[in-house]
Amino acid sequence: MKLKDSEKSLxxxxxxxxxxxxxxxxxxxxxxxxxxxxxxxxQELQARLDYLLEKEAHRDEYLAGIETYKEKFNAVMSAFAPxxxxxxxxxxxQGIRDExxxxxxxxxxxxxxxxxxxxxxxxxxxxxxxxxDGELTEEVTQSTDSQYECYSAEFPIAYVGSYNDLKDVxxxxxxFAQRMVIDSVDIVYNAENDEYSGNMNLVCYSIEGxxxxxxxxxxxxxxxxxxxxxxxxxxxxxxxxxxxxxxxNEGAEIVNNYDFYTMLNAASSDVSAKVVGQNGAGKEAxxxxxxxxxxxxxxxxxxxxxxxxxxxxxxxxxxxxxAEVTSAEDIKLLIQSSAxxxxxxxxxxxxxxxxxxxxxxxxxVNGDDAVSPRVNIISKTGAVKVY
Numbered sequence: 001m002k003l004k005d006s007e008k009s010l011x012x013x014x015x016x017x018x019x020x021x022x023x024x025x026x027x028x029x030x031x032x033x034x035x036x037x038x039x040x041x042x043q044e045l046q047a048r049l050d051y052l053l054e055k056e057a058h059r060d061e062y063l064a065g066i067e068t069y070k071e072k073f074n075a076v077m078s079a080f081a082p083x084x085x086x087x088x089x090x091x092x093x094q095g096i097r098d099e100x101x102x103x104x105x106x107x108x109x110x111x112x113x114x115x116x117x118x119x120x121x122x123x124x125x126x127x128x129x130x131x132x133d134g135e136l137t138e139e140v141t142q143s144t145d146s147q148y149e150c151y152s153a154e155f156p157i158a159y160v161g162s163y164n165d166l167k168d169v170x171x172x173x174x175x176f177a178q179r180m181v182i183d184s185v186d187i188v189y190n191a192e193n194d195e196y197s198g199n200m201n202l203v204c205y206s207i208e209g210x211x212x213x214x215x216x217x218x219x220x221x222x223x224x225x226x227x228x229x230x231x232x233x234x235x236x237x238x239x240x241x242x243x244x245x246x247x248x249n250e251g252a253e254i255v256n257n258y259d260f261y262t263m264l265n266a267a268s269s270d271v272s273a274k275v276v277g278q279n280g281a282g283k284e285a286x287x288x289x290x291x292x293x294x295x296x297x298x299x300x301x302x303x304x305x306x307x308x309x310x311x312x313x314x315x316x317x318x319x320x321x322x323a324e325v326t327s328a329e330d331i332k333l334l335i336q337s338s339a340x341x342x343x344x345x346x347x348x349x350x351x352x353x354x355x356x357x358x359x360x361x362x363x364x365v366n367g368d369d370a371v372s373p374r375v376n377i378i379s380k381t382g383a384v385k386v387y
Contacts, residue, residue, distance in 0.1 A: 077148075077207060077212075079178075079179050080178065080179045080205055080206055080207040081178040081179065081204070081205070081206040081207075082206060082207070082208060082209075082212035083206050083208055083212075084112040084151055084153045084204055084205075084206045111153065111378055112151040112152065112153040112206070113151060113152055113153065113350075114149060114150070114151055115150055115151070115152055116149075116150040117147055117148070117149055117150065118147065118148040118149075118150065118207070147209065148207050148208065148209040148212070149207070149208045149209065150205070150206070150207050150208075151205070151206045151207075151208065152203050152204065152205050152206075153203070153204050153206075154183070154201060154202070154203055154352065154378060154379060155180075155201070155202040155203065155204055156199060156200070156201045156202070156352060156354055156379050156381055157199070157200050157202065157381075158197070158198070158199050158200075158354065158356050158381055158382065159197060159198065159199075159200060160195055160196070160197040161195065161196060161197075162194065162195060162196065163196055166187070166196050169200075170182065173202065178204065178205075178206075179204070179205040179206075180202055180203065180204050180205070181202070181203050181205075182200060182201070182202055182203075183201045183202065183203045183317070184199075184200075184201045184299075184314075184317070185198065185199070185200045185201070186198040186199055186301060186303065186312070188303060188304070188305055197356070198303070198356070199301055199303070199354045199356065199381075201299070201352070243360050243362065243383060243384075243385035244385075245330065245360070245362065246332075246362050246364075246385075246387065250364075250387045251362060251363075251364040251387030252364075254332045254333075254334055254362060254363075254364035254387070255334060255336075255364060255366050257332065258279050258332040258333060258334035258364070259278065259279055259311075259325065259326070259327050259331050259332050259333065260276075260277070260278055260279065260300070260311055260313065260323075260331070260332075260333045260334070261275075261276070261277060261278075261279055261333070261334040261335070261336060262274070262275070262276050262298060262333075262334070262335045262336070262349065262351070263275040263276075263336045263337075264335070264336070264337045264338065264347055264348065264349055264368075264374045264375065265338050265347065266338065266340065266341045266345045266347055267291055267292070267293035267345070267346075267347055268341065268345075272289035272290060272291045273289075273290065273291045273292060273293065273347045274289055274290055274291075274292075274296050274298070274315065274347065274349060275287060275288075275289040276288050276289065276298060276313050276315055276321075277321075278311070278321075278323045279334075280326075283323075286321050286323055287321075288313070288315050288319045288320070288321055289315070290315065290316065290319075292347075293344075293345070293346050293347055294346055294347070295346070295348050295349065295350060296315060296316050296347075296348075296349045296350070297314075297315075297316055297317060297349070297350050297352075298313065298314070298315055298316075298349045298350070298351045298352070299312075299313065299314040299317075299351075299352045299354075300312075300313050300333065300351070300352070300353045300354065301313070301314075301354050302325065302331060302353075302354065302355040302356065302357050302359075302361055302382070303354075303356050303357060304356065304357045304358070308324055308325075309324070309325035309331075309357045309359060310322060310323065310324055310325060311323050311324075311325055311331070325357070325359070327359070329359070330359055330360050330361070330362055331355075331357070331359050331360070331361045331362070332361075332362050332363075332364070333353070333361060333362070333363045333364070334363075334364050334366065335351070335363065335364065335365045335366065335368075335375055336366050336367055337365065337366065337367050337368035337369065337373070337374045337375050338367055338368075338369070338374070339367075339369045339370075340369045340371075340372055340374070347374060348373070348374040348375070348376065349374060349375060349376065350376050350378050351375065351376065351377045351378065352377075352378055352379045352380070353377065353379070353380040353381070353382075353384050354379075354380075354381045354382060355380075355381065355382030355383055355384050356382055357382075359383075360383040360384075360385065361382070361383060361384045361385070362385050362387070363377075363380075363384065363385065363386040363387065364386075364387045365377075365386065365387065
């Protein structure tokens with residue numbers, strides 16, 4: 001079959017139209033889209049270039065600002081010890097001894113505890129710079145981890161001194177070279193001797209880091225020897241060593257006969273996770289508790305006032321109760337704990353026991369988890385025996 005010239009022209013036109021459509025769809029249109037994308041990228045890069053050029057114009061101002069804030073940062077850091085060690089505690093006590101007529105009957109050096117991390121890590125934002133030939137270059141810098149670990153440690157002391165001495169010691173703590181605060185203080189006035197006595201709980205702080213070396217201190221001015229530092233005080237080792245009343249069976253008798261108690265249970269238990277109170281009928285009002293699945297701080301203060309002995313117990317520095325001690329021979333404290341249920345069971349307690357009475361305090365820790373104990377007695381001062 002032979003095509004006519006008109007038919008040939010029609011086919012050629014149709015083929016041309018098809019080629020034109022395919023050219024638009026698969027060549028022209030992608031090129032147009034790519035051109036738009038390139039234009040958008042050019043706009044973004046131009047904006048980035050303008051931003052970096054503006055920063056470059058103020059480079060000296062920014063560098064000066066960095067130095068200013070570095071100085072402020074270093075000034076804050078210098079107020080905190082680079083570590084917490086016994087040398088700092090010794091020098092603190094030596095300063096009180098040198099400056100004031102202030103007797104410290106006993107002192108406890110608590111273990112430091114981590115509570116916060118200051119740090120910088122990860123990739124920094126890429127820093128665009130202008131090269132000598134006028135082109136924008138990208139330099140991506142990897143910041144090194146420079147973490148600072150923050151610690152605190154309790155530093156309980158029992159003191160005796162005049163009113164002016166007490167004020168001077170408070171001022172001494174406030175102006176001490178290393179960061180230290182008075183977390184709690186109780187004061188008992190003796191009118192006969194015009195003296196003030198009680199317990200003062202100090203908290204020391206430190207910030208430790210790779211560029212903060214441990215404190216190196218010279219203790220040549222501190223007297224050393226083999227004598228008992230606390231002879232005559234309520235916390236003397238001689239008085240503590242005589243506490244043997246419940247040595248048989250490691251204080252098992254206290255489990256059934258006690259004056260005060262602490263109970264530690266899993267947060268998922270039917271009872272509160274931490275319960276502190278006074279034993280005896282009708283003592284329900286003395287109970288303080290919480291069910292937080294976390295570490296709590298429990299303080300027991302046994303002291304004498306107006307010829308009577310008292311116990312003040314505090315839970316997490318927020319809830320406290322004060323009860324009179326009815327026992328005439330000794331004071332018995334039961335800390336009843338339990339095994340942990342699983343890895344998510346975080347209930348535990350950091351316990352401080354201070355005794356400035358003439359009665360000995362016997363403590364029995366019973367039923368605690370053998371692998372991961374809930375009970376941590378971080379400090380005990382005075383005549384205190386723990387089983």
